[in-house]
Amino acid sequence: MSVMVQKTVLENGLRVISEQIPGAHSTSIGIWVGVGSRHEPPRLSGIAHFVEHMLFKGTDRRSAKDIAIEIDSVGGVLNAFTGREHTCFYAKVLGDKLPLAVDLLSDLILHSTFDLDEIEKERRVILQEIHMVADTPDDLIHDLFSQEFWQGEQLGASILGTERTVSDIGRADLQSFLFDYYCGSNLLICAAGAVDHAALLSLVRCQLGSLPAGQPLPPAKKPRSVRSLGLVEKPLEQAHLCLGAEALPQNHPLRFASYVLNVLLGGSMSSRLFQTIREERGLAYSIYSYLNTHSDAGALVVYAGTSPDDAAEVARIILRELAWFRSQELTPSALRAAKDQLKGQLVLSLESTDSRMTRLAKNELFLGRQLDMVELLDCFEQVSASDVLQLSQLTLRDNTLNLQLVGPPGMNALPLIDLTVE
Numbered sequence: 001m002s003v004m005v006q007k008t009v010l011e012n013g014l015r016v017i018s019e020q021i022p023g024a025h026s027t028s029i030g031i032w033v034g035v036g037s038r039h040e041p042p043r044l045s046g047i048a049h050f051v052e053h054m055l056f057k058g059t060d061r062r063s064a065k066d067i068a069i070e071i072d073s074v075g076g077v078l079n080a081f082t083g084r085e086h087t088c089f090y091a092k093v094l095g096d097k098l099p100l101a102v103d104l105l106s107d108l109i110l111h112s113t114f115d116l117d118e119i120e121k122e123r124r125v126i127l128q129e130i131h132m133v134a135d136t137p138d139d140l141i142h143d144l145f146s147q148e149f150w151q152g153e154q155l156g157a158s159i160l161g162t163e164r165t166v167s168d169i170g171r172a173d174l175q176s177f178l179f180d181y182y183c184g185s186n187l188l189i190c191a192a193g194a195v196d197h198a199a200l201l202s203l204v205r206c207q208l209g210s211l212p213a214g215q216p217l218p219p220a221k222k223p224r225s226v227r228s229l230g231l232v233e234k235p236l237e238q239a240h241l242c243l244g245a246e247a248l249p250q251n252h253p254l255r256f257a258s259y260v261l262n263v264l265l266g267g268s269m270s271s272r273l274f275q276t277i278r279e280e281r282g283l284a285y286s287i288y289s290y291l292n293t294h295s296d297a298g299a300l301v302v303y304a305g306t307s308p309d310d311a312a313e314v315a316r317i318i319l320r321e322l323a324w325f326r327s328q329e330l331t332p333s334a335l336r337a338a339k340d341q342l343k344g345q346l347v348l349s350l351e352s353t354d355s356r357m358t359r360l361a362k363n364e365l366f367l368g369r370q371l372d373m374v375e376l377l378d379c380f381e382q383v384s385a386s387d388v389l390q391l392s393q394l395t396l397r398d399n400t401l402n403l404q405l406v407g408p409p410g411m412n413a414l415p416l417i418d419l420t421v422e
Contacts, residue, residue: 011209013186016204017360027094027095029090029189035087038153039220040154046126049082049159050123054118055108057115059111061111071101075093082159116171123169138305145299145402150297156223183215188365190361223296227399234406234408235408241404243302243404244302248395250366250367256382257388260388261300273302277318300396311405315403315413319417330385401419
């Protein structure tokens, strides 16, 4: 661990990690809660996201407008997001405004009122968000892929929930969820930038030191990925598809090889899929791959938006490229280019205090320790061509292939696709 990174665990189990960055003027701070959509009971699907929204709707001391005015008055940023395994509330302020940021974030978690009128207003907002995703096919397709890939598993459920479950969530449900999961043993506070660890610790102890320890979440059951092929018909001009296979979890020893595989497959403009499908064939404007990884599972996913008449051909090209990675060892020049790209992206991202804060949190949550820059760069450097080939043969298998499409009625793509890479 870098000498600039320090960690303290409070008596109630709350972890505090900071990284002081010389020359930084801003501080980014996040409160990470170890609960997300995969931990919800199915009947309350979407409640983690609903709670996140409600914590900005007023506390005992501040109205929703007061919260906005207070952070705006110092030129700061205050926001939150809900994921499948974590919820994060974060702020970015000038270093000398860190006490305000800690006070605001703590107030949201400790003293939110869950006013009944605000609950109903926010319920309508979330229902509109659900409808907006349903009307945006290049967003919808990713949710459909997760639902079908982890079929029957809460990990695959929409973070937003459904119209039915969100309509049924009540005030008592929201308060119980907050009480059960927003406890010391389930909270992690990370800050990066112009921050002194001792001063941060003093602020956190004062605000959150009396929070009950509670019980940490037990490990979730490892989800099972499902092979399937599906089409949802909508009146669209384009076809949108996600084709993916099993990938590694966040802490797997071969994960750095998976980053190399992704960037060469479709994670950049020089990738094989971008060059073949867009540049050489002109079959899609948007074509890319990404890793959707969690603590115990993952998926490597390719997205494309194309003409309905070309959807089957695009899917065949993607499958052909997956088969290539299963059978071919990378050339030294291709491996070198991928490593240099990933290392460059990493170093550039660390110029942002937001990214540094997020990196602290993810290292702690998924690895249980901090990796310094030298170790990280060496991990990329150690990836070999045989590692990428081994990984491809391990994960890019027919029994976890999943293809989901959203396209216009009458699109005749599915019978033309042989869902196989082996």
